Every structure is written in C-alpha cells, then in structure tokens.
Amino acid sequence: MGAIVDFFVYKGRPERIIPSDEQSMEKDVFYKYIGNVELAEVIIIFSYGNSESSSSTRLNARLRRICEAMNNVHKKIMKTSDPESFNENEYEYNKYAFVTYDYPGYCKSHGKFSQESLFESICIIFDKISREFPTKQILVWGRSIGCAASCHLANKIASNPSHFPKRPLGYILQSPMTSIFTIFIDADRLPWDRYENERLARETPDWGPTMLIHGTDDALVPFEHSMRLYDILVGEVGLISIDGGTHNSLFSTRRLHDLVCVIVKWILKLDGFQPTPAIGPDIDKSKWLVECTSNTYTNEHQ
Numbered sequence: 001m002g003a004i005v006d007f008f009v010y011k012g013r014p015e016r017i018i019p020s021d022e023q024s025m026e027k028d029v030f031y032k033y034i035g036n037v038e039l040a041e042v043i044i045i046f047s048y049g050n051s052e053s054s055s056s057t058r059l060n061a062r063l064r065r066i067c068e069a070m071n072n073v074h075k076k077i078m079k080t081s082d083p084e085s086f087n088e089n090e091y092e093y094n095k096y097a098f099v100t101y102d103y104p105g106y107c108k109s110h111g112k113f114s115q116e117s118l119f120e121s122i123c124i125i126f127d128k129i130s131r132e133f134p135t136k137q138i139l140v141w142g143r144s145i146g147c148a149a150s151c152h153l154a155n156k157i158a159s160n161p162s163h164f165p166k167r168p169l170g171y172i173l174q175s176p177m178t179s180i181f182t183i184f185i186d187a188d189r190l191p192w193d194r195y196e197n198e199r200l201a202r203e204t205p206d207w208g209p210t211m212l213i214h215g216t217d218d219a220l221v222p223f224e225h226s227m228r229l230y231d232i233l234v235g236e237v238g239l240i241s242i243d244g245g246t247h248n249s250l251f252s253t254r255r256l257h258d259l260v261c262v263i264v265k266w267i268l269k270l271d272g273f274q275p276t277p278a279i280g281p282d283i284d285k286s287k288w289l290v291e292c293t294s295n296t297y298t299n300e301h302q
Contacts (some may be wrong), residue, residue: 026128027229028110029121030054035067035097037260042137042169042267046100047122047146049175054100055108063098069260070096077264079274086144101125102223103149111175113193115148122149123156130165139267142222144247147176148195155200158207170209170236170270172263175218175247178225201232209236209270211263215245236286238266245292 032054037043052059074095079086103118104111111117122140129138142150154171157164177183178198201207203250210233214226223241230239240262242250251259261280268275269283281290 005109022174027124027125028104029101030108031099031101031128033097033099034063035071036094037097037099037133039092039094040097040136042094042097042139043097043133044096044139044141045122045125045129046098047140047142048100049117049144049146053106054102059100063100064257066260067096067098069256070264072282073257073260074268074283077268077279080279081275099125099129107235108259118145118149122153126153126168127165134165137271139170139172140168141172141174142176143174144177145195147173148197151176151197151200154206154207154210158204164201168208169267170211172211172213173206173219173226173229174213174250175215176212176229177221177227181227184222198228198232201229205232205234207233209266210238211266212237212239213242213250213259214239215242215247215250217244219248220247230289236270238283238290240289241289241291243291255292262290262292 046063048054048056048059054060071093075091075093078091079088101121102109103113103121105113105117109121126140128140140150140153142148150171151175154168157167161167176197177195179193179196181193182198212226212230214221214223216223226239230237240259242255242259245255258280262283265275265280266283282288283290
C-alpha cells in the first residue's frame with residue numbers, strides 16, 4: 001500500500017542541468033550549491049516540494065533571492081548592532097549558502113522514488129556536508145513533502161546522535177503536513193499512512209530548535225497542520241503565520257524581507273547573538289508565534 005501512495009506522490013522532473021552551478025553526485029544522489037559554500041558560515045540543506053527539482057529555474061531563482069536577502073539582512077544587523085567597529089571593507093558578505101539535492105527518481109539522482117529513498121537521500125547529503133565542512137553550522141530546511149525528509153533526519157539524529165557527525169543548528173519546516181493522509185482526512189493515525197511528521201514529532205518532541213512557516217490560506221496543506229506540530233514540539237519552537245499566504249506564495253517579493261528578517265534573527269539567536277537594537281518581532285522566548293502580514297508583525301502568543 002505504501003508503494004501505491006508513493007506512486008501518487010511522486011512527480012519527478014526530467015533531467016535538465018544548469019551547467020554554471022557547482023554540482024556533483026554523492027552515493028547516487030545529485031546535489032548542487034547555491035551561494036558561496038566555501039565562505040559561508042551557515043550551510044542550509046534545502047529539501048524541496050514534490051513538483052520541483054534542483055534544476056528547476058524557478059526554484060533556483062527563489063533560493064538565490066532568499067540567500068541574497070539573508071546575507072543583506074545579516075550585514076544590516078551587524079552594522080546596526082555595532083556601528084563604530086563595523087568595517088564595510090572587511091565585512092565578509094557570504095554568511096549563508098544553500099545546498100539542494102534531488103530525491104531518487106528526480107532529475108539526475110539515480111534510483112526509484114519512495115518514502116524510504118527520500119529519507120535515505122537526506123541522510124546521505126547531511127553526512128556529506130557535515131564531514132566536508134566540519135567547522136560550519138548546518139540548518140535543515142524542508143518545504144512541503146521535503147519537510148518529511150527534514151523531520152525524519154531530526155528524529156534520527158535525536159534518537160541516535162552518536163551515529164551522526166554533528167547536530168544541525170536548527171530546522172525550518174515550510175508548509176509541513178502532519179502526514180499524507182491527514183491532508184484529506186481529519187483523523188488520527190491511519191493504516192498505511194506515509195510521511196508521518198506528527199508521529200515523528202511525538203516520538204522525539206525535543207529534536208532541536210524548529211521554526212515552522214505556514215500560510216493561513218494554504219489550500220493544499222491546511223495551516224492547522226503546522227499548529228499541531230507547534231503544539232507537540234518542545235524546546236526552541238516558533239511559528240510564523242503568514243496572513244493570506246498560500247502553499248506556493250510564502251516567499252513572494254512583498255513578504256521576502258519580513259520573513260528573512262525573522263529567519264536571520266532566529267539563526268543569530270541560536271548562535272548566541274542578540275541584535276541591538278532589536279530588529280523585527282519579539283522571538284526571545286523559547287516558544288513563540290508571530291503573525292506576518294504584508295507590512296507588519298504581530299506577536300500572537302508566547
């Protein structure tokens with residue numbers, strides 16, 4: 001039954017590679033970098049939605065915009081926090097870089113797509129990045145079906161930390177589902193269910209710092225899925241509720257700066273840095289919820 005579910009989930013893209021990007025294979029998993037990974041202090045492993053691929057022009061453009069915006073916001077925070085000692089000429093601009101990869105059966109990765117191969121592929125990439133860049137921080141970011149890969153990795157590392165070279169700085173879950181069946185049926189765990197993020201969260205609710213991002217008008221994966229995960233997870237957990245946001249519009253141009261401000265501030269918080277003066281909404285407490293409209297933030301609940 002699981003194979004049947006995987007068949008309907010799978011929407012792999014044909015092979016189409018962008019030659020100018022740095023790209024390679026690791027154990028039959030194709031991956032590529034976006035941004036300057038050698039200079040970056042934080043490498044973000046991005047797991048995309050099921051109708052995308054690492055060679056998608058739209059996905060590449062979106063991640064480049066996010067990466068550039070994150071570097072710009074980081075620079076602004078450093079400059080305003082200590083304007084006297086900030087040196088524009090000596091400041092290293094490339095603080096963040098992305099690595100995205102193809103799931104088995106997608107684009108240039110070998111093999112057949114399934115829940116199990118999806119989970120195996122993120123473990124391969126995380127191990128690769130951890131060992132190749134041991135001094136850099138790693139952030140794990142999943143979108144839609146990619147959140148299942150991120151949640152699986154979080155559960156595995158929390159359950160068996162000695163089996164992994166390091167722990168991620170944190171996890172970002174963008175438009176996550178509690179499971180594939182609960183998108184269509186409002187019920188507890190069902191037989192043959194797949195991509196069971198809620199079950200994994202209940203098994204290891206303290207898997208590490210987690211930020212959830214979800215649109216209130218998401219017609220594919222309802223906003224309530226993120227609320228359930230937010231209520232289950234413990235420790236450093238935040239939720240950005242995007243007013244009017246849909247499944248594929250969260251990082252639109254008008255919201256990009258606001259969202260990136262919260263993300264960068266959160267990353268700096270996890271790394272022990274407190275911006276002065278304060279920028280963006282209050283996320284100082286361990287559990288926070290922020291509503292993001294087109295122009296403002298509101299702290300709904302902490």
